[in-house]
Amino acid sequence: MDFTTLSRIQFGVTIGFHYxxxxxxxxxxFYILLLESLYYYRKDDDFRRxxxxxxxxxxxxxxxxVTTGFMMPFAFGANWSRFSTFAGPVFGIHLVxxxxxxxxxxxxxxxxxxxxxxxxxxxxxxSSALMVFIGSHLSGFWIVSANSWMQTPAGYALENGKxxxxxxxxxxxxxxxxxxxxxxxxxxxxTGSVLVAGISAFHLLGNRDVKLFRRLLRLSIPxxxxxxxxxxxxxxxxxxxxxxxNPEKDAAYEGIFHTVKGAPxxxxxxxxxxxxxxxxxxxxxxxxxxxxxxxxxAEVKGLEEYPKDTWPPVNVIxxxxxxxxxxxxxxxxxxxxxxxxQMKRKLVEQRWYLRVLMFAxxxxxxxxxxxxxxxxxxxxxxxxxxxxxxxxxxxTSIPAVQAVVxxxxxxxxxxxxxxLFLKHFTAxxxxxxxxxxGKEVADG
Amino acid sequence: MDDIALWQISAFACLIFMMFMYSILDGFDLGxxxxxxFVTENxxxxxxxxxxxxxxxDGNEVWLVIAVSTLFGAFPQAYASLLPSFYLPFLFxxxxxxxxxxxxxxxxxxxxxxxxxxxxIFSGCSFLASFLGILFLGVMISGIPAGExxxxxxxxxxxxxxxxxxxxxxxxxxxxxxxxxxxxxxxxGALRERLMKLAKRMFPVFIVLYLAGIFFLYLKSPQIVxxxxxxxxxxxxxxxxxxxxxAIGSKFERHMFAFSTLGMGGIWVVMAGSIFPNIxxxxxxxxxxxxxxxxxxxxxxxRVIVLSALFGMVSILFYVFSVYAIFSxxxxxxxxEVPL
Numbered sequence: 001m002d003f004t005t006l007s008r009i010q011f012g013v014t015i016g017f018h019y020x021x022x023x024x025x026x027x028x029x030f031y032i033l034l035l036e037s038l039y040y041y042r043k044d045d046d047f048r049r050x051x052x053x054x055x056x057x058x059x060x061x062x063x064x065x066v067t068t069g070f071m072m073p074f075a076f077g078a079n080w081s082r083f084s085t086f087a088g089p090v091f092g093i094h095l096v097x098x099x100x101x102x103x104x105x106x107x108x109x110x111x112x113x114x115x116x117x118x119x120x121x122x123x124x125x126x127s128s129a130l131m132v133f134i135g136s137h138l139s140g141f142w143i144v145s146a147n148s149w150m151q152t153p154a155g156y157a158l159e160n161g162k163x164x165x166x167x168x169x170x171x172x173x174x175x176x177x178x179x180x181x182x183x184x185x186x187x188x189x190x191t192g193s194v195l196v197a198g199i200s201a202f203h204l205l206g207n208r209d210v211k212l213f214r215r216l217l218r219l220s221i222p223x224x225x226x227x228x229x230x231x232x233x234x235x236x237x238x239x240x241x242x243x244x245x246n247p248e249k250d251a252a253y254e255g256i257f258h259t260v261k262g263a264p265x266x267x268x269x270x271x272x273x274x275x276x277x278x279x280x281x282x283x284x285x286x287x288x289x290x291x292x293x294x295x296x297x298a299e300v301k302g303l304e305e306y307p308k309d310t311w312p313p314v315n316v317i318x319x320x321x322x323x324x325x326x327x328x329x330x331x332x333x334x335x336x337x338x339x340x341x342q343m344k345r346k347l348v349e350q351r352w353y354l355r356v357l358m359f360a361x362x363x364x365x366x367x368x369x370x371x372x373x374x375x376x377x378x379x380x381x382x383x384x385x386x387x388x389x390x391x392x393x394x395x396t397s398i399p400a401v402q403a404v405v406x407x408x409x410x411x412x413x414x415x416x417x418x419x420l421f422l423k424h425f426t427a428x429x430x431x432x433x434x435x436x437x438g439k440e441v442a443d444g
Numbered sequence: 445m446d447d448i449a450l451w452q453i454s455a456f457a458c459l460i461f462m463m464f465m466y467s468i469l470d471g472f473d474l475g476x477x478x479x480x481x482f483v484t485e486n487x488x489x490x491x492x493x494x495x496x497x498x499x500x501x502d503g504n505e506v507w508l509v510i511a512v513s514t515l516f517g518a519f520p521q522a523y524a525s526l527l528p529s530f531y532l533p534f535l536f537x538x539x540x541x542x543x544x545x546x547x548x549x550x551x552x553x554x555x556x557x558x559x560x561x562x563x564x565i566f567s568g569c570s571f572l573a574s575f576l577g578i579l580f581l582g583v584m585i586s587g588i589p590a591g592e593x594x595x596x597x598x599x600x601x602x603x604x605x606x607x608x609x610x611x612x613x614x615x616x617x618x619x620x621x622x623x624x625x626x627x628x629x630x631x632x633g634a635l636r637e638r639l640m641k642l643a644k645r646m647f648p649v650f651i652v653l654y655l656a657g658i659f660f661l662y663l664k665s666p667q668i669v670x671x672x673x674x675x676x677x678x679x680x681x682x683x684x685x686x687x688x689x690x691a692i693g694s695k696f697e698r699h700m701f702a703f704s705t706l707g708m709g710g711i712w713v714v715m716a717g718s719i720f721p722n723i724x725x726x727x728x729x730x731x732x733x734x735x736x737x738x739x740x741x742x743x744x745x746x747r748v749i750v751l752s753a754l755f756g757m758v759s760i761l762f763y764v765f766s767v768y769a770i771f772s773x774x775x776x777x778x779x780x781e782v783p784l
Contacts, residue, residue, distance in 0.1 A: 063549050066502055067542040073512050074538055077527030088520025089745040096510070096517035096749050100756030104506045108763040111499040112770060119773045165744040395528045397597070406535050413539055420546060424553075 004394040006403035007079035010410060012376075014071040016369060017414050021065030023368055026140055026185065027192020028058040029133045032113070034219075036129040040122060050216050051129075052117070053433035054196070059114045060425050064417060066107065071410070079403070083383055083393035087163050090156050090171050091146055098142035106135025140188070141181050148177040150384045151375070152245045163387070176241045183238050186231045187371065190331065191364040193224040194357075197338070199429055201357035204348055208432055214348050217357075221342050224335040232328060236291065242378075243292060246385060248306040249378040252314045253321045254288055255281075256302045263288040263300035268322065273314040276304070312378045320374040327367035334360055451746040452736045455518035456720065458753045459511055464712040465757075466507035467619070468705055469764070473497045473504055475623025477544065477570025478616075480563060483642060489635045490551070490558045496630055498552045499771055501545065503764060510756070517749045521739035522723040529588065529596035530580065537576050544569035578615045582608030585718045586664065587727035596724065596734075607660045614653035615711055617646050618681065621688055622708055625700035640692050647689040654681065661718070668718045668725075677713030680706055 032054050039047035073095060076084050084091075109131035117125055155170030156163045165171060197220040200213040243250040251257075255266050257276035265287035269278035286296040293300075303311055334356060341347045348354070383390040476493055484490045516523045527534060544566055551562035586607040588596045602608075624643045631639065658678050662669040669675070684707025691700045719725055721735045740746060 060549070062502070063545055066505070067545045070509075070538050070541060073509075073516060074527065074534060077516060077523045078531050078534065081524035081528050084516065084520050084524040088516060088523070089741040092513070092517030092520055092741060093745060093748050093752075095513040097752050097756075099506070099510045099513040100753055100760070103509060104503075104756065104760045105763065107506050108503040108760070108767055111503055111767055115499045116770050119770050124770075159742070164742045165748070168744075168748055395524075398528050398531050402531055405532060409535065409539065413542065417542070417546065420550070424549070 026188035481567025673717030680710030
């Protein structure tokens with residue numbers, strides 16, 4: 001394998017691993033702010049105990065998130081030096097602002113959240129929960145905006161073979177930045193709600209702190225319902241943007257090889273880019289035309305309209321996209337069933353449902369990762385859509401064997417980290433909220 | 445203010461300031477990490493030291509993260525040449541930082557009996573990460589050879605040389621002195637005695653090595669040592685270290701942290717003075733130069749970066765001071781730091 005391919009795998013592994021923690025951080029930051037606000041207004045100690053419990057989980061996640069985040073800026077300079085030289089003048093701004101004005105806020109305030117409930121006033125403590133929420137989400141915004149700029153570049157000009165910033169506003173709020181950020185954020189909040197619901201279900205199944213976790217679960221199910229259904233709509237808005245700006249990617253998502261009138265919406269199939277067809281296709285006739293244009297018989301452009309050397313790897317992105325959609329549908333179903341049970345006041349009694357919730361924890365992670373893989377692979381062969389090809393972006397001076405070494409080390413390290421994380425995190429989950437606030441909690 | 449050179453110099457100054465802040469803040473927890481392996485005698489002392497690091501290390505590392513991203517944003521070409529030049533060693537340093545953070549968590553939360561393995565990993569990683577990092581700074585002063593296509597190329601021969609090794613050892617000692625001076629206000633009893641004794645012993649070694657480093661630099665490139673900034677920085681460091689030494693046992697003992705901060709500041713003045721306007725010095729006898737002027741981003745980008753760095757640094761300083769102030773308060777009621 002050449003250095004470029006190895007670097008792609010390495011970047012995929014590092015950011016894919018980091019993404020798991022980033023999602024959890026955003027999801028938990030949302031919950032903690034919610035619980036702290038409830039505690040602030042209602043002065044009900046249950047909310048404080050639950051918040052303390054989630055803060056402890058966040059503390060574990062945050063350490064792994066920060067440390068796995070170090071790898072990314074390294075990769076930009078080391079593995080992708082031609083990309084950095086070419087795009088640094090725009091892409092670098094995102095990273096600078098992210099680290100200076102967002103990550104810093106989060107990293108400093110989280111210390112107060114984790115260690116200083118007893119040292120500060122209620123107002124200040126609530127503000128630190130707000131700061132962690134704002135810091136982590138702003139950080140997410142800048143990173144997603146940077147990624148979005150690679151998909152739909154704007155606000156730049158080309159001078160001497162390099163990018164020059166012409167409008168900060170256009171570059172930051174490039175055509176797909178906002179919708180991508182909202183889609184990713186809701187994805188993270190879904191992750192948070194499914195994780196928290198799953199953890200609550202785990203404790204309810206073991207009859208531990210039943211009163212507390214019933215409350216947490218009854219809070220989570222409606223959130224899960226709202227977020228998952230909202231996400232389906234947002235997904236549609238997002239894909240319309242993709243259609244507008246990266247049409248060949250959209251055609252690959254939907255598996256449309258040939259331009260047709262009245263295109264079907266595939267729910268399942270195995271794409272074959274050699275023969276330009278979808279095997280075992282199951283779909284709804286005319287539906288794609290309707291979704292994309294509002295008319296059942298309108299024309300939908302297929303991949304054949306674009307030069308074959310600019311096609312993304314259709315098989316991968318068709319499959320990841322469809323799996324993501326299926327997982328999304330499954331989560332909507334789980335949330336709706338939960339909503340029904342909650343309405344009937346049978347949530348805690350239905351043990352089978354609690355078991356489903358527990359085993360649903362990996363679903364949002366999978367869905368987010370699949371969506372992300374589809375987005376990035378769908379950008380290929382470009383690293384910056386229409387501007388720079390991936391094979392022209394990697395470093396030329398490092399021998400491939402060094403990338404083999406670095407990739408092996410990273411994979412080994414991440415296996416070790418996964419083991420340590422799971423051990424540490426599950427221990428914290430199992431321990432539950434009791435004892436989290438010292439004596440008072442034991443009495444309560 | 446449209447003169448691009450002014451913005452380039454400002455970006456360079458921001459970078460140096462960020463690295464200075466990093467060395468002051470994370471310097472003390474890296475130094476503590478090194479010390480914890482061999483100055484503590486029981487679990488209680490270990491836990492006390494860990495308690496000084498756990499709430500702050502991530503906030504302290506922010507300064508390194510912002511320095512790295514500012515280097516990327518303001519000098520993309522320099523960033524893209526420096527990182528590949530040292531590919532595997534840099535990766536190794538990052539892995540050390542990762543292991544350091546994780547082992548700290550495990551040591552801190554290991555309960556009454558502090559996990560010995562975690563402490564050893566934490567201490568070893570703290571030592572290696574800081575030593576290798578400082579060694580790289582030494583190499584930037586003593587000279588990096590240019591490879592093909594304007595990319596730097598560092599071989600083992602460029603690192604295992606007297607100048608970088610002497611500088612790295614001396615600066616590491618300064619960092620340890622800095623950690624000890626932070627602890628003078630925080631620790632008590634036998635541990636404090638031991639730390640003070642250690643500081644007294646380290647001091648002469650530091651002074652000899654540091655002056656030897658400056659002397660070697662003079663032999664190699666007299667014009668660098670002749671620069672007023674380098675001389676001033678060296679004087680600051682020596683003055684800072686001397687005041688630290690003589691503060692021990694005197695009424696100025698509680699100001700030791702200010703003195704060691706002066707010493708650490710001097711190191712960055714030397715660093716900036718000896719490389720400016722280069723990003724890293726070329727090796728003697730030529731080689732491609734990379735200055736801040738020819739590796740910077742265009743003006744439109746530099747403006748955004750310098751302004752956001754200035755604004756951001758002021759706000760970060762504000763948070764950092766507030767958080768340190770919060771943590772120096774006494775608890776209102778029971779301690780919340782119950783191990784998981």
